[in-house]
Amino acid sequence: MDLQPLDFEKPIFELERRLQDLKEHSREHDVDLDSEVKAIEAKLRDTRREIYGNLSAWQRVQIARHVQRPFALDYVERCFTGWTELRGDRCFADDKAMPAGLATLDATRCVVITHQKGRNTKENVMRNFGCAHPEGYRKALRLMRLAQKFNLPVISLIDTPGAFPGIGSEERHISEAIAVNLREMMNLRVPIIAAVIGEGGSGGALGIGVADRVLILENSYYSVISPEACSAILWRDRKHAPEAAEALKLTAHDLLKLEVVDEIVDEPEGGAHRDYETAAFNLSSALRKNLAKLLETPTDQLLKKRYKKFRGLGNFAESKTNSGR
Amino acid sequence: MAIFKKPTLKTSQRKKRDIPQGLFQKCPGCEEVVSEIELNENLRVCPRCDYHFAVSAKERIGNLLDSQTFVEMDADLKSIDTLRFQGMASYKDRLKNYQERTGLTDAVISGHGMIEGYKVALAVMDFGFLAATMGSVVGERITRAIEYGTDERAAVIIVAASGGARMYEGMLSLMQMAKTSGALARHADARLPYLSVLTNPTTAGVMASFASLGDVIIAEPKSMIGFAGPRVIKETTHQDLPKGFQTAEFLEERGLIDMIVHRKKMRETISQLLGYLSSAP
Ligand SMILES: [Zn+2]
Numbered sequence: 001m002d003l004q005p006l007d008f009e010k011p012i013f014e015l016e017r018r019l020q021d022l023k024e025h026s027r028e029h030d031v032d033l034d035s036e037v038k039a040i041e042a043k044l045r046d047t048r049r050e051i052y053g054n055l056s057a058w059q060r061v062q063i064a065r066h067v068q069r070p071f072a073l074d075y076v077e078r079c080f081t082g083w084t085e086l087r088g089d090r091c092f093a094d095d096k097a098m099p100a101g102l103a104t105l106d107a108t109r110c111v112v113i114t115h116q117k118g119r120n121t122k123e124n125v126m127r128n129f130g131c132a133h134p135e136g137y138r139k140a141l142r143l144m145r146l147a148q149k150f151n152l153p154v155i156s157l158i159d160t161p162g163a164f165p166g167i168g169s170e171e172r173h174i175s176e177a178i179a180v181n182l183r184e185m186m187n188l189r190v191p192i193i194a195a196v197i198g199e200g201g202s203g204g205a206l207g208i209g210v211a212d213r214v215l216i217l218e219n220s221y222y223s224v225i226s227p228e229a230c231s232a233i234l235w236r237d238r239k240h241a242p243e244a245a246e247a248l249k250l251t252a253h254d255l256l257k258l259e260v261v262d263e264i265v266d267e268p269e270g271g272a273h274r275d276y277e278t279a280a281f282n283l284s285s286a287l288r289k290n291l292a293k294l295l296e297t298p299t300d301q302l303l304k305k306r307y308k309k310f311r312g313l314g315n316f317a318e319s320k321t322n323s324g325r
Numbered sequence: 326m327a328i329f330k331k332p333t334l335k336t337s338q339r340k341k342r343d344i345p346q347g348l349f350q351k352c353p354g355c356e357e358v359v360s361e362i363e364l365n366e367n368l369r370v371c372p373r374c375d376y377h378f379a380v381s382a383k384e385r386i387g388n389l390l391d392s393q394t395f396v397e398m399d400a401d402l403k404s405i406d407t408l409r410f411q412g413m414a415s416y417k418d419r420l421k422n423y424q425e426r427t428g429l430t431d432a433v434i435s436g437h438g439m440i441e442g443y444k445v446a447l448a449v450m451d452f453g454f455l456a457a458t459m460g461s462v463v464g465e466r467i468t469r470a471i472e473y474g475t476d477e478r479a480a481v482i483i484v485a486a487s488g489g490a491r492m493y494e495g496m497l498s499l500m501q502m503a504k505t506s507g508a509l510a511r512h513a514d515a516r517l518p519y520l521s522v523l524t525n526p527t528t529a530g531v532m533a534s535f536a537s538l539g540d541v542i543i544a545e546p547k548s549m550i551g552f553a554g555p556r557v558i559k560e561t562t563h564q565d566l567p568k569g570f571q572t573a574e575f576l577e578e579r580g581l582i583d584m585i586v587h588r589k590k591m592r593e594t595i596s597q598l599l600g601y602l603s604s605a606p
């Protein structure tokens with residue numbers, strides 16, 4: 001497939017095109033353009049390093065939302081074997097924005113829950129742009145309980161702009177569905193790894209994000225509010241989204257500093273969409289490494305650590321006197 | 326009813342002159358003019374139409390607990406501008422502004438006290454402080470109140486009101502949802518009662534965490550309760566919203582809320598529930 005350049009990538013794509021033209025010309029007309037080719041290759045390397053080495057928060061948000069970025073099922077296909085989808089919340093519907101099921105990572109059987117976006121209009125209608133209804137979160141909870149019953153670890157692949165803001169969503173209590181998952185995941189007696197693979201949109205992301213280890217792909221973002229909505233509130237105009245993205249500290253590196261995530265998974269240069277296989281290899285290596293450690297940890301210790309990890313998040317000032325107890 | 330009949334003159338200018346600021350206001354429920362004195366004598370509920378006006382956290386605590394039993398906890402916690410958030414106004418300035426305006430340190434008051442002899446851990450949110458958004462201090466105070474309940478084997482009561490997460494604290498704010506809900510998981514494991522009281526408005530990140538997790542979920546009449554804002558829903562779906570959408574009554578009808586309770590009956594209802602769910606005082 002032809003890669004679609006983002007605005008800030010245009011200089012790179014322009015050089016790549018020139019390089020290709022030059023090579024073709026050299027081949028077709030049998031002329032030696034080696035020195036020209038080498039010059040452009042050098043320039044391309046520098047330009048790539050310059051641009052991809054200094055991505056702003058907003059540029060990373062754009063990569064995270066790239067229509068060609070690998071989605072959850074692309075990773076499921078490459079990192080796992082024997083994917084067996086299980087459908088429905090046993091109550092209202094099967095939410096196709098959150099495919100979930102059983103799969104094997106190396107030799108470890110897992111429950112995998114995901115957010116899945118669509119790559120074209122037809123798929124997006126089916127997947128609702130990766131925005132789940134309550135049914136998605138309730139299916140996820142059903143499968144997490146199944147995981148607990150059969151002592152299988154849970155892997156959660158997060159990629160959503162947010163839970164769906166719609167009438168049905170509210171009528172069937174999206175808030176409650178997310179809240180219950182937050183509570184139940186804290187005490188689920190099997191290891192949980194969450195990986196933000198694209199967009200980590202607020203409560204909709206956190207609804208399957210309470211985990212022993214929270215990983216994030218290098219160009220993913222995880223935010224309490226979308227940069228556009230933040231901009232609309234703070235500047236009364238969505239145009240300030242790039243500044244909002246910066247202010248929100250939503251990039252993988254910022255979140256690692258804040259201890260909201262535990263580990264960054266490297267992406268191929270320019271983003272996961274440039275090389276699915278490398279991106280998937282990196283993710284599966286990280287999943288395997290973390291899972292091995294978690295599987296060695298006694299369950300009670302695992303739950304204590306999980307609680308402590310989320311319990312410790314938050315920054316505030318406090319005088320030493322502990323009042324009122 | 327006749328004393329404060331709605332002024333017949335239609336111009337808003339005229340109305341303003343007819344209602345001296347601070348002493349009278351127009352009730353959003355029945356559009357009648359009500360006096361502050363009447364409201365204060367009536368738990369800030371409109372004596373004509375039962376519209377529930379906003380109440381400060383302090384007043385609510387006074388209305389709910391046995392007198393002289395409240396002990397505030399963690400009043401010394403203060404919000405920090407970790408992200409150094411700059412918009413049209415900085416987070417620091419906003420905090421200072423609201424602290425001066427409300428006399429509160431942040432958007433929740435927490436502590437413990439008694440209700441009809443039952444010991445309770447209590448957290449009451451105050452919408453007047455930055456729309457009672459949940460930042461680190463709100464999350465921490467609520468979590469500590471829940472943990473206090475677990476340690477002391479006391480019921481937890483949280484009176485919620487919130488515009489959602491506090492975006493000035495970025496992801497640290499979102500994580501308070503997991504933190505508070507996790508503390509409730511432990512409180513629930515200890516088989517202790519948690520009563521969630523939803524007031525106008527309770528939305529977004531607060532609704533999608535502790536506020537939805539009560540063993541019993543109570544709401545004040547006509548409170549606006551939901552996840553997404555109605556405008557966002559309209560813009561996303563291009564649909565007309567059903568009548569009464571996202572009100573307490575709408576959600577009671579659709580099975581989320583156990584009961585809608587008039588503010589005057591709140592203390593009585595809570596103590597009755599504690600009688601069923603708590604071990605003896
Ligand atoms: Zn009224």
